[in-house]
């Protein structure tokens with residue numbers, strides 16, 4: 001018998017969302033219309049001027065390896081946007097690197113920072129790869145409850161109880177996947193104070209930094225003295241509808257970038273060179289495309305929140321202020337989120353993700369992503385309303 005695969009993969013499953021996606025595809029192959037509320041990516045095309053820059057880059061022969069930390073023009077463009085959008089000063093030569101999306105930014109961060117057994121406080125529920133990336137880096141993800149009535153902010157009292165001498169970092173992710181919650185400046189300050197008081201590194205996942213509806217974005221790195229303590233993991237994926245391009249970044253103190261670039265040299269070598277030229281055009285070119293996408297998301301969000309608010313057996317705590325997610329709670333006694341999400345998919349043609357796929361803090365919820373057309377939002381929510389009426393009758 002051939003030697004087996006490594007034990008480190010024992011607890012590394014495929015993401016829960018993948019199963020939903022596969023089943024939705026099967027149903028579509030049978031000719032059924034499925035509303036894809038499960039997908040966590042903008043449904044827009046990448047704007048034309050960004051694609052045009054890649055075509056030019058290809059014509060100009062930008063087809064060879066790039067520097068390990070990314071092409072200088074992209075690091076400079078990232079520094080420019082950090083300054084312009086977040087009032088942060090990062091040195092593009094030493095404090096910024098390009099990564100394969102926000103996801104690789106997270107992996108490089110954990111691999112650079114964690115020793116075996118080091119602990120990281122993560123939100124529960126959260127984007128699944130947080131926990132898995134920490135585990136693969138030899139660390140321990142300490143799932144910490146969130147407070148739905150406070151925009152899904154950390155329960156810092158609970159977080160305090162979970163601290164140990166091995167706690168090294170805490171993650172913030174605002175706007176938050178899967179809930180759409182956005183932290184206020186005051187809440188960000190509280191988590192910043194918590195990190196300082198307990199000498200933790202603050203890892204800020206800023207994947208949705210341009211996707212806010214009411215408030216403005218606050219990065220923890222803007223608080224006095226915090227740039228030295230913060231690792232920003234960012235991405236162009238959501239802002240410019242570029243999920244397939246795999247361009248993200250880390251902005252962090254020089255020694256952390258130095259370590260992550262050493263890893264990058266040994267893992268990816270470098271990122272796709274011509275895609276990086278497209279990314280420069282995204283960051284330095286006209287930003288109206290982002291505004292146009294966000295105003296369409298805002299229109300859908302309004303519809304989704306209005307319709308969800310009228311569905312029996314579902315409750316939204318607060319109103320999700322960012323990203324393109326809603327995270328309603330199922331309030332019918334004796335009815336679980338898996339019963340509802342399975343029924344929705346198999347009998348009503350609506351794909352949503354069971355909240356438990358994001359950690360047990362998501363039990364009794366589902367994530368609905370309104371990255372589908374306005375019309376599909378309406379049809380999908382009408383279907384959800386019918387199914388919930390049926391479950392409401394059943395639970396009487």
Ligand SMILES: Cc1ncc(COP(=O)(O)O)c(C=O)c1O
Nearest residue numbers: 040101102103127177207235237
């Ligand atoms: C919170 C969060 N961080 C990071 C990512 C990774 O995005 P990408 O690797 O496409 O940049 C995602 C993607 O869904 C996300 O939701």
